[in-house]
Amino acid sequence: xxxxxxxxxxxxxxxxxxxxxxxxxxxxxxxxxxxxxxxxxxxxxxxxxxxxxxxxxxxxxxxxxxxxxxxxxxxxxxxxxxxxxxxxxxxxxxxxxxxxxxxxxxxxxxxxxxxxxxxxxxxxxxxxxxxxxxxxxxxxxxxxxxxxxxxxxxxxxxxxxxxxxxxxxxxxxxxxxxxxxxxxxxxxxxxxxxxxxxxxxxxxxxxxxxxxxxxxxxxxxxxxxxxxxxxxxxxxxxxxxxxxxxxxxxxxxxxxxxxxxxxxxxxxxxxxxxxxxxxxxxxxxxxxxxxxxxxxxxxxxxxxxxxxxxxxxxxxxxxxxxxxxxxxxxxxxxxxxxxxxxxxxxxxxxxxxxxxxxxxxxxxxxxxxxxxxxxxxxxxxxxxxxxxx
Amino acid sequence: xxxxxxxxxxxxxxxxxxxxxxxxxxxxxxxxxxxxxxxxxxxxxxxxxxxxxxxxxxxxxxxxxxxxxxxxxxxxxxxxxxxxxxxxxxxxxxxxxxxxxxxxxxxxxxxxxxxxxxxxxxxxx
Numbered sequence: 001x002x003x004x005x006x007x008x009x010x011x012x013x014x015x016x017x018x019x020x021x022x023x024x025x026x027x028x029x030x031x032x033x034x035x036x037x038x039x040x041x042x043x044x045x046x047x048x049x050x051x052x053x054x055x056x057x058x059x060x061x062x063x064x065x066x067x068x069x070x071x072x073x074x075x076x077x078x079x080x081x082x083x084x085x086x087x088x089x090x091x092x093x094x095x096x097x098x099x100x101x102x103x104x105x106x107x108x109x110x111x112x113x114x115x116x117x118x119x120x121x122x123x124x125x126x127x128x129x130x131x132x133x134x135x136x137x138x139x140x141x142x143x144x145x146x147x148x149x150x151x152x153x154x155x156x157x158x159x160x161x162x163x164x165x166x167x168x169x170x171x172x173x174x175x176x177x178x179x180x181x182x183x184x185x186x187x188x189x190x191x192x193x194x195x196x197x198x199x200x201x202x203x204x205x206x207x208x209x210x211x212x213x214x215x216x217x218x219x220x221x222x223x224x225x226x227x228x229x230x231x232x233x234x235x236x237x238x239x240x241x242x243x244x245x246x247x248x249x250x251x252x253x254x255x256x257x258x259x260x261x262x263x264x265x266x267x268x269x270x271x272x273x274x275x276x277x278x279x280x281x282x283x284x285x286x287x288x289x290x291x292x293x294x295x296x297x298x299x300x301x302x303x304x305x306x307x308x309x310x311x312x313x314x315x316x317x318x319x320x321x322x323x324x325x326x327x328x329x330x331x332x333x334x335x336x337x338x339x340x341x342x343x344x345x346x347x348x349x350x351x352x353x354x355x356x357x358x359x360x361x362x363x364x365x366x367x368x369x370x371x372x373x374x375x376x377x378x379x380x381x382x383x384x385x386x387x388x389x
Numbered sequence: 390x391x392x393x394x395x396x397x398x399x400x401x402x403x404x405x406x407x408x409x410x411x412x413x414x415x416x417x418x419x420x421x422x423x424x425x426x427x428x429x430x431x432x433x434x435x436x437x438x439x440x441x442x443x444x445x446x447x448x449x450x451x452x453x454x455x456x457x458x459x460x461x462x463x464x465x466x467x468x469x470x471x472x473x474x475x476x477x478x479x480x481x482x483x484x485x486x487x488x489x490x491x492x493x494x495x496x497x498x499x500x501x502x503x504x505x506x507x508x509x510x511x512x513x514x
Contacts, residue, residue: 317450318426320417321457325489325496326450328443329434337495342430362495 002131014139021130034119042117048078049117065093067120071187072177074098075120098122100173102136102145123179138181143168156182193217301361302378302386304336313384316340316357337362356381390502391510392483395444399452402429407456407472412464419460426453443502451485458485483509 004022011017019027028035032044039055048067054060068077076096083089093113097105102122121127122145126137135142141152149166157165169176169184176184191200195214200221212220302314308323309315317324317331317340324331324340331340339360357380360367364377378386407421426449433441433449459481460472490506492498 318418318423318453319415321426321450321454322417324450324454325493325499326447327499329446331450332496334494334496342434 004131006128006130006133016137019128025130042119049120051114051117063114065117069124072173073124073179074122075124078117078120093117096121099145101148101168102143102173104145123177125179138179141181143178143181148173150181152181154182159183191217191220301336301338301359305333305338305359305378308333308335309384314359314378314380314386316380316382316384317342318382319384333359339364339367341367390444390505391507392486393510395448395486396479396482398441399429399433399445399448402432402449403452403474405474407460407474409460409464409470409472412461417461418457422453422456422460426450426456447489447502448482448486451489452482454489455482455485 004024005020006022007020008016009018016029018029019025021027026037027041028038034041034043040052040058041055042049042051042065044050045064048065050062050064052058052060052062063080063082065078065080067075068079070076074096078093078095079090080093081088082091091113094116095109097109099105104121104127118127118129122136123138125139128135128137128142134146135144135151138150140155141150143150148168148171149164150168151166154160154165154167160167160170163170169178172184175188176186178184186201188201190209192209192211193199193214194211196217198217200217305314309320313319315323315333317326323334325334326332329341332338333340339362340357342357358377359380360377380386404425407419407425409419409421411420429449430453433446455477456472456474459477463469463472487503487506487508490499490503
């Protein structure tokens, strides 16, 4: 590593104004214009940048350099038009390929036409190779792509308590990018159900929001899209809270209130009890809401079954055999039509006394972990106690 | 399908005698019979599934129904301490088996199997 000093000057808002590498090179950042030792290097244009053909004689004109970026914003290919006529003739200026954490591939595609531009590289940020420093200058911190770690502590470290404060993009540089050095941005398609306002992620390498109908939304969900997380869930979350927990006159419905008090929804409430920060409060409420949403669907089934079971117990085929009929591998509750099946896992061990029943509303045809056709199942232990949805 | 063909395959799986212990607490089921039902169901529906059909699977459950109903009825009248499966007429097992396929309340019935079912091969005396 070469010896020397690199000094930076920022304005009060953190915008980089000047970089001095020992006494050799001084780079000035004047908005979109970048000067090196007082000579204009380039200025930005929407699809790349513009560089003077001769920095000491602007009369010779300028070249427009265009850039191709990948889904993370990495500058992969820069090219310009070198034709002097109306017929374009394109020339590749520079091609860059990166390891996942941002280290440049070396040893091929290393022909650079003109001046290498290190101001736009991995996630669109400047690579500083001065004095063999080899760091990416993210907005708030410098990042070493060779080790996949920032070299300064995260100013928002308390928001990522499960990660080291030096982590880059939660150690997932394909799905997230972190050009600011503050937080990891998810690069993923959001699928928005226009009828219910539900959201899903599709980890497909694109970055946009797709508005779809309810049927299309369910098809995408069944194909394995990721349920939307808490970080960008707030708008839909609060709308859903309002719609799902309240009746038309704005009061919380008795059924839901009763269920919240008596059922496992308290898991979410416990989470809320233990937090003080808004972000985690939202996460706790989101968990609670999901349980309420699922519970509400299974709740009607539970209410019906309770009418036909012993007090505080639900009927199950082995406790109330006269209330059931057997069809195939399922048992049907005669009075409600609820469909029961026994957990197969308990049967792998014949001596297993912990039998568990699962019940779905009448008409259910999809017996996955959660019914998509007519509502959510309820799980009942061997003694008839509801143990979850 | 005749009842005897199914019954003769499943009956040997059940033990003969059952205790009625704790029936005054459980009310809707007999612990000893329930345990036996769970054991046999595990064999017929899971462990040895390939050697049994839906017919036999249905009979395991309807035999459990019959045993439970008969035992609870007898206990209510006579407060007996045990019951023997041979005390129950085979016609009662057949009746529960057939009813299991017929529509009732919200259950629409098992028409497919009911059509194929022919009851007893020989008249039971």
